[in-house]
Amino acid sequence: MVLLKMKFNQQRRVRLAQGLWLLSWLAVMCGAFIFCLGVYLKTELLRRDEVEKESFMDIHVVPNILMMVGLASIGTNWVATRVCQDSLDASRFPRWKVLLLAWFVVAALLCCLLLAVVVLSYVLQGRLEESLKVGLRNGIRFYKDTDVPGRCFQKETIDRLQMEFRCCGNNNFKDWFEVQWVSGRFLDYTAQEVKDRIRSNVDGRYLLDGVPFSCCNPASPRPCLQYHLTDNRAHFNYDYLSEDLNLYSRGCRQALTDYYMGLMNSTGPGVLSVILIQVGNFHLRYLQTAVEGAMALEDPEGDSEGYILEKGVKETFEEVKVKVLTMMKLAQVDPEGVPVDAEAEKAADTTAEKAASPTPAS
Amino acid sequence: MPFMVVKFDLQKRVRLAQGLWMLYWTSVLAGIVLFSLGIFFKIELRKRSEIMNNSESHLVPNLLILLSLVACGINAFGGKMCHDSLDPQKFTKMKPALKPFFALSCGLVALLLLQVLLCVLMQFSVYLTLAEGLQFALRFYKDTDTPGRCYMKRTLDMTQIEFRCCGNNNFRDWFELQWISNRYLDMSNDLVKDRVLSNVEGKYLMDSVPFSCCNPGSPRPCIQHHLTNNTAHYDYDHRTEELNIWTRGCREAVFSYYSSIMTSIGAIVIGVIILETADMAGLKYLSTALETMADPENPECESEGWLLEKGVKETLGDMIGKLKTLGRANQVEEGGDAPEATT
Numbered sequence: 001m002v003l004l005k006m007k008f009n010q011q012r013r014v015r016l017a018q019g020l021w022l023l024s025w026l027a028v029m030c031g032a033f034i035f036c037l038g039v040y041l042k043t044e045l046l047r048r049d050e051v052e053k054e055s056f057m058d059i060h061v062v063p064n065i066l067m068m069v070g071l072a073s074i075g076t077n078w079v080a081t082r083v084c085q086d087s088l089d090a091s092r093f094p095r096w097k098v099l100l101l102a103w104f105v106v107a108a109l110l111c112c113l114l115l116a117v118v119v120l121s122y123v124l125q126g127r128l129e130e131s132l133k134v135g136l137r138n139g140i141r142f143y144k145d146t147d148v149p150g151r152c153f154q155k156e157t158i159d160r161l162q163m164e165f166r167c168c169g170n171n172n173f174k175d176w177f178e179v180q181w182v183s184g185r186f187l188d189y190t191a192q193e194v195k196d197r198i199r200s201n202v203d204g205r206y207l208l209d210g211v212p213f214s215c216c217n218p219a220s221p222r223p224c225l226q227y228h229l230t231d232n233r234a235h236f237n238y239d240y241l242s243e244d245l246n247l248y249s250r251g252c253r254q255a256l257t258d259y260y261m262g263l264m265n266s267t268g269p270g271v272l273s274v275i276l277i278q279v280g281n282f283h284l285r286y287l288q289t290a291v292e293g294a295m296a297l298e299d300p301e302g303d304s305e306g307y308i309l310e311k312g313v314k315e316t317f318e319e320v321k322v323k324v325l326t327m328m329k330l331a332q333v334d335p336e337g338v339p340v341d342a343e344a345e346k347a348a349d350t351t352a353e354k355a356a357s358p359t360p361a362s
Numbered sequence: 363m364p365f366m367v368v369k370f371d372l373q374k375r376v377r378l379a380q381g382l383w384m385l386y387w388t389s390v391l392a393g394i395v396l397f398s399l400g401i402f403f404k405i406e407l408r409k410r411s412e413i414m415n416n417s418e419s420h421l422v423p424n425l426l427i428l429l430s431l432v433a434c435g436i437n438a439f440g441g442k443m444c445h446d447s448l449d450p451q452k453f454t455k456m457k458p459a460l461k462p463f464f465a466l467s468c469g470l471v472a473l474l475l476l477q478v479l480l481c482v483l484m485q486f487s488v489y490l491t492l493a494e495g496l497q498f499a500l501r502f503y504k505d506t507d508t509p510g511r512c513y514m515k516r517t518l519d520m521t522q523i524e525f526r527c528c529g530n531n532n533f534r535d536w537f538e539l540q541w542i543s544n545r546y547l548d549m550s551n552d553l554v555k556d557r558v559l560s561n562v563e564g565k566y567l568m569d570s571v572p573f574s575c576c577n578p579g580s581p582r583p584c585i586q587h588h589l590t591n592n593t594a595h596y597d598y599d600h601r602t603e604e605l606n607i608w609t610r611g612c613r614e615a616v617f618s619y620y621s622s623i624m625t626s627i628g629a630i631v632i633g634v635i636i637l638e639t640a641d642m643a644g645l646k647y648l649s650t651a652l653e654t655m656a657d658p659e660n661p662e663c664e665s666e667g668w669l670l671e672k673g674v675k676e677t678l679g680d681m682i683g684k685l686k687t688l689g690r691a692n693q694v695e696e697g698g699d700a701p702e703a704t705t
Binding site: 146147152155156159160163181182183185186187188191212213214216218219220221222223224226235236237 | 506507512515516519520523541542543545546547548551572573574576578579580581582583584586595596597
């Protein structure tokens with residue numbers, strides 16, 4: 001019982017070959033698109049390297065898989081175009097027969113990997129948030145250390161990040177109140193105000209209710225208020241509780257997560273449509289069986305049948321299992337040499353004897 | 363004596379037609395590139411029209427868009443002509459269209475040359491528009507409650523952040539005008555009253571700059587206020603401090619950006635001009651080679667192709683003569699009419 005049989009005459013075969021050739025070229029371009037997408041995601045992630053803490057199985061696995069799958073997809077679909085081109089030429093088609101099984105396996109693997117990528121990009125969102133939280137916390141803590149080698153660019157990185165993503169602090173701008181973000185090199189320790197602030201907390205840090213300039217919102221109608229934010233009397237016509245345009249209200253962790261999730265979500269439909277195109281390419285099986293059937297006929301231009309599986313699903317599965325087991329047994333037999341052969345012969349003899357012995361009884 | 367004669371047999375003619383077809387379609391692609399460049403430049407001008415007082419000239423991008431569309435059309439038609447040229451029937455139908463096509467191509471090349479000239483000359487106009495526009499922008503920075511100007515503050519802040527610049531010529535431009543609105547000034551405060559009374563026009567002037575002038579690359583937190591007062595900040599000398607705020611003026615910064623766009627557009631248009639002249643030369647060779655076939659029925663015969671039928675000097679002389687006779691023909695008619703009228 002053949003699975004999903006269809007009749008093909010010569011014209012239908014030609015049309016199928018042409019259609020699949022076009023589809024395969026489309027799939028090649030989709031593979032290139034996937035590769036470029038992977039490269040773009042990777043560069044975006046690398047740009048913010050400094051505010052992400054590295055961890056095992058982090059979000060970088062998504063663009064890496066995308067790049068690999070993109071390249072592999074270009075290769076396999078290019079092979080598919082060659083197969084389609086040669087399929088109508090009886091002399092050139094047989095050399096592809098061996099490769100086609102491998103092609104189907106590779107194409108199925110690519111589809112599975114693409115699906116895995118879509119799933120991973122959602123699953124790893126939690127990890128991304130975690131790594132951003134730790135990275136940003138460190139960035140804010142080391143903001144003032146512009147003279148410490150290895151940390152001297154944290155200030156510029158955090159400033160540019162806050163300006164570009166329109167965010168302030170980790171969760172909100174109050175994170176800056178808890179950290180000393182003015183370096184001791186620029187503090188006049190003889191001034192009373194400085195001494196008061198340093199003595200006001202256990203660790204001896206210069207804490208103030210101010211934020212860096214990069215938190216300022218250019219859309220505010222009034223010039224930016226950075227310092228004495230909680231003191232309503234320090235500024236004219238200012239109410240700390242109702243002022244919302246002065247600084248960016250969003251935290252940078254939320255801003256960055258939204259940005260990366262937006263990137264992944266917009267790539268989701270693209271990847272899904274590429275999966276659909278790749279699945280469409282599996283019609284190559286119909287072309288293969290139809291052409292092979294035509295070549296076996298006396299009249300190559302006559303009708304032939306195309307199918308997906310020669311026997312039903314169960315029977316094909318059994319056959320594959322038997323093949324795999326024999327291959328494994330052959331692999332076992334070869335290293336051990338003759339004794340196993342002798343054992344096998346003995347076993348065969350004993351079974352033959354056993355088969356023979358009941359017969360006299362019956 | 364024809365100018366730059368080349369002998370052609372069938373194979374050479376076919377190769378020339380094929381190569382010319384590819385060249386024409388490459389020129390179509392180049393036209394598309396020019397079109398997208400024109401759109402890009404137009405969008406960039408529109409984006410910053412607020413700091414140019416909405417008076418910037420869109421001549422360069424508009425002309426570029428128009429010329430690119432015309433070039434695409436002409437080159438596509440040229441490609442079709444190459445495709446038809448090897449078929450004798452289609453070629454005879456095509457022959458009368460050749461002369462006007464050459465005239466159109468020459469016109470296009472002349473207009474493209476004009477475009478290059480404009481790309482170079484209009485840079486002066488952009489510079490002057492920027493200077494004037496930025497002056498107004500700085501003056502209206504504080505007017506966030508005036509309809510029509512309420513986004514000036516945001517635009518100017520974003521421009522200073524994006525282009526890493528401060529003020530018109532440099533940051534001192536901010537010292538000469540009031541950039542804090544009166545709504546946020548406590549007029550009963552003595553300090554404020556002193557500052558307002560200190561100048562003739564009653565403006566609240568101070569030696570401070572907006573936050574968008576701050577340089578994130580500075581090792582110390584940004585110093586915005588009391589910039590010229592060394593004692594106001596610990597370990598600060600305003601003469602030697604250079605990383606604190608951007609030192610470049612926005613006029614220079616924005617102008618260099620636009621000037622680089624216009625220069626690269628000019629360079630690409632020069633490339634397209636070279637491509638167009640190559641197209642025209644190739645088409646001239648192909649058409650003359652096909653026309654001078656000794657035996658039109660036999661496609662394998664040899665023929666000659668050239669760029670100009672006579673030498674360069676003679677062709678120029680011919681053209682000038684034609685222009686003169688055109689002028690004289692008009693004169694003769696007028697003279698002829700007048701005696702008739704009198705008689």
